Amino acid sequence: MERLADFAAAFATLVTPMALVHVTWSTLLGIFVGSLPGLTATMGVALLTTLTYTLDRDVAILVLLCMYVGAIYGGSRSAILLNIPGTPASAATALDGFPLAQAGQAGYAMALATAGSALGTLVGIVLLVLLAPPLGEAALKFGSFEFFWLAVFGVVISGQLTGGGSALKGYIAGVLGLAVAMIGSDGLHAHVRFNFGLSGLNGGIGLIPAMVGAFGFAEVLTVMWRRRPEMAQVRATADRVLPRAGDLWRYKGTIGRSGMIGTLVGIIPGVGEDIGAWASYAVARRFSRERDQFGQGSHEGLIAAETGNSAVVPGALIPALTLAVPGSAPAAVLIAALFIHGIRPGPMLILEQPDFIYSVAAMLTLATLAILIFGLSLARVFVLILKVPRELLMPVVFALCVIGPYALTQRLFDVWVMVGFGMLGFVLRQMNFPMPPLVLGIILGDLLDKNLRRGLTLSDGDLTPFFTRPISAVFVALIVLSIAAGLPPVRRAFARATRGAR
Amino acid sequence: MRLDTARADRIAAAILCILGVAMLAGGYTMDRLPQRAIHPASIPGLVPMILGAVLALCAVLLFAGARDDPEPEAGSVSWRNLGLAVGLCLVYALGLVGRLPFFWATALFVAAFAALFAWPETQPAARPRLGLVAALFGLAVAGALSVLFRYGFLVRLP
Numbered sequence: 001m002e003r004l005a006d007f008a009a010a011f012a013t014l015v016t017p018m019a020l021v022h023v024t025w026s027t028l029l030g031i032f033v034g035s036l037p038g039l040t041a042t043m044g045v046a047l048l049t050t051l052t053y054t055l056d057r058d059v060a061i062l063v064l065l066c067m068y069v070g071a072i073y074g075g076s077r078s079a080i081l082l083n084i085p086g087t088p089a090s091a092a093t094a095l096d097g098f099p100l101a102q103a104g105q106a107g108y109a110m111a112l113a114t115a116g117s118a119l120g121t122l123v124g125i126v127l128l129v130l131l132a133p134p135l136g137e138a139a140l141k142f143g144s145f146e147f148f149w150l151a152v153f154g155v156v157i158s159g160q161l162t163g164g165g166s167a168l169k170g171y172i173a174g175v176l177g178l179a180v181a182m183i184g185s186d187g188l189h190a191h192v193r194f195n196f197g198l199s200g201l202n203g204g205i206g207l208i209p210a211m212v213g214a215f216g217f218a219e220v221l222t223v224m225w226r227r228r229p230e231m232a233q234v235r236a237t238a239d240r241v242l243p244r245a246g247d248l249w250r251y252k253g254t255i256g257r258s259g260m261i262g263t264l265v266g267i268i269p270g271v272g273e274d275i276g277a278w279a280s281y282a283v284a285r286r287f288s289r290e291r292d293q294f295g296q297g298s299h300e301g302l303i304a305a306e307t308g309n310s311a312v313v314p315g316a317l318i319p320a321l322t323l324a325v326p327g328s329a330p331a332a333v334l335i336a337a338l339f340i341h342g343i344r345p346g347p348m349l350i351l352e353q354p355d356f357i358y359s360v361a362a363m364l365t366l367a368t369l370a371i372l373i374f375g376l377s378l379a380r381v382f383v384l385i386l387k388v389p390r391e392l393l394m395p396v397v398f399a400l401c402v403i404g405p406y407a408l409t410q411r412l413f414d415v416w417v418m419v420g421f422g423m424l425g426f427v428l429r430q431m432n433f434p435m436p437p438l439v440l441g442i443i444l445g446d447l448l449d450k451n452l453r454r455g456l457t458l459s460d461g462d463l464t465p466f467f468t469r470p471i472s473a474v475f476v477a478l479i480v481l482s483i484a485a486g487l488p489p490v491r492r493a494f495a496r497a498t499r500g501a502r
Numbered sequence: 503m504r505l506d507t508a509r510a511d512r513i514a515a516a517i518l519c520i521l522g523v524a525m526l527a528g529g530y531t532m533d534r535l536p537q538r539a540i541h542p543a544s545i546p547g548l549v550p551m552i553l554g555a556v557l558a559l560c561a562v563l564l565f566a567g568a569r570d571d572p573e574p575e576a577g578s579v580s581w582r583n584l585g586l587a588v589g590l591c592l593v594y595a596l597g598l599v600g601r602l603p604f605f606w607a608t609a610l611f612v613a614a615f616a617a618l619f620a621w622p623e624t625q626p627a628a629r630p631r632l633g634l635v636a637a638l639f640g641l642a643v644a645g646a647l648s649v650l651f652r653y654g655f656l657v658r659l660p
Contacts, residue, residue: 172561182553186546188544191532191535224580224587391620398595398611399594415599422591423588449549460543
């Protein structure tokens with residue numbers, strides 16, 4: 001009850017006319033970014049971070065969260081109308097959204113997607129308010145040994161779950177991210193490592209230039225590489241554009257379950273919205289009475305996917321705020337943005353700024369209301385966004401990729417970093433190396449490095465405490481289980497056992 | 503040409519293995535700061551050594567397990583478009599920015615990008631108009647970005 005009162009107080013403080021103006025433009029921009037295939041939430045948040053230097057702290061965080069929520073929601077537009085997910089988060093949405101659009105129900109599909117996204121985010125916000133404070137307090141018990149394993153666990157689980165068919169490629173991406181974090185001055189003795197004689201590397205690789213390159217420049221190249229997508233033969237969207245209350249009530253169980261699954265997936269480090277959507281979709285299908293309709297235009301399937309991916313957003317912020325470990329790639333950029341604006345996420349946040357979590361929850365609520373209002377009222381307008389020619393949009397995006405990172409430090413070196421990471425990100429992506437573990441590795445590299453060496457110093461070089469302290473032991477068990485679960489013989493044995501159980 | 507083939511994985515594995523071994527060697531030979539009498543377990547090269555070894559091991563496993571992706575290629579691609587996009591972006595980011603004023607560099611880049619990609623699909627008679635529209639678009643975008651960053655965010659533009 002006390003938490004709800006804190007949340008209500010934060011909400012009341014936040015709602016000012018100027019804040020609503022910022023919510024409006026940033027959410028619309030987020031939906032715009034998410035709607036366009038090729039532009040992702042991570043890219044949107046990274047580019048917008050470069051435009052928030054001069055804003056007040058709370059306004060900056062508010063617009064970044066609105067961009068994040070709007071972009072994840074916006075991806076459903078192109079998934080439904082083009083059968084091309086606007087962001088990877090909406091891949092599951094296309095399975096049922098596009099058949100609905102082909103059947104002349106594009107408007108209603110978008111309405112259901114809007115309602116699902118809004119409700120999913122709300123479920124996630126409730127869990128954020130309930131779970132973040134106790135998790136933050138629990139994190140205060142973490143020492144160097146636990147933080148080291150937390151970083152290892154983050155990279156392993158992210159590599160495992162985002163690697164698709166090959167967990168190994170996920171692990172490699174994670175190790176590459178950690179390797180990138182080794183460049184520059186080390187966090188313990190300030191010794192400069194791997195600068196190759198370039199003074200620009202003394203401070204390390206900036207997260208924002210690297211992210212803008214890996215998600216902005218790489219996406220510009222991907223969009224221009226692929227041939228122009230054909231607008232599907234969707235019948236005129238003259239159908240209903242408001243969701244029926246009866247439909248939402250009928251799927252209340254799916255909404256609640258998908259919201260919780262999405263939030264829990266969000267809490268897992270570096271996994272993200274696409275996995276949240278797929279997991280929710282798979283569980284909804286398993287428990288559905290209309291299982292055979294899934295993939296052919298099921299309302300329930302569409303709601304499950306959209307509720308699941310949107311609930312990941314608040315979920316991903318739970319570890320980001322309390323442990324400084326991002327739950328998704330956009331949350332990783334948000335962590336960098338928080339540092340830029342003088343907020344230090346991590347266990348101390350709960351002591352230093354206990355109200356901040358409630359402020360974030362209030363900001364997410366405003367963003368949710370905005371996607372609900374704009375999503376339902378501007379459904380037809382957003383269809384026009386999909387017709388923006390890419391040869392006009394992409395050079396503007398790239399110009400922002402160049403000037404954005406430059407504006408932070410005013411040095412051309414960061415533009416070169418952006419270009420280097422853009423080329424690397426493009427090649428790795430085409431080779432099916434997932435990007436989230438790379439991002440997570442860059443973020444967690446310093447945490448892993450400092451805490452391993454600090455822990456070894458505390459234990460005088462003895463490795464035993466890394467395995468015998470209770471929380472450390474739990475992390476070790478989770479890491480071993482995660483790696484074992486990815487081994488082909490274990491997967492085959494598990495599949496056989498599952499078939500046998502049926 | 504695809505980049506998700508067994509051959510591409512093997513080439514990547516070889517590069518990653520070299521990178522891993524280089525990191526391992528770099529970490530091993532890194533200054534151990536004896537003059538500062540730090541604890542031997544906290545030497546700066548420790549984690550790079552571990553990461554280098556893990557990367558080299560993963561690269562060996564990748565090489566050994568390289569398989570062609572059974573999934574068909576997702577949609578058709580244009581290598582000409584990719585080459586053009588890479589060329590234009592690199593010339594702009596590494597060549598023009600810093601040498602020309604940001605406004606002119608951006609105007610040139612945006613106009614060239616918009617015109618060159620739309621050129622093949624435009625009727626010959628409409629191409630002069632395309633050039634004019636692209637030039638105006640480039641100037642407008644460059645003007646808007648310059649004003650936003652120069653006066654909105656007080657950035658000294660390159």
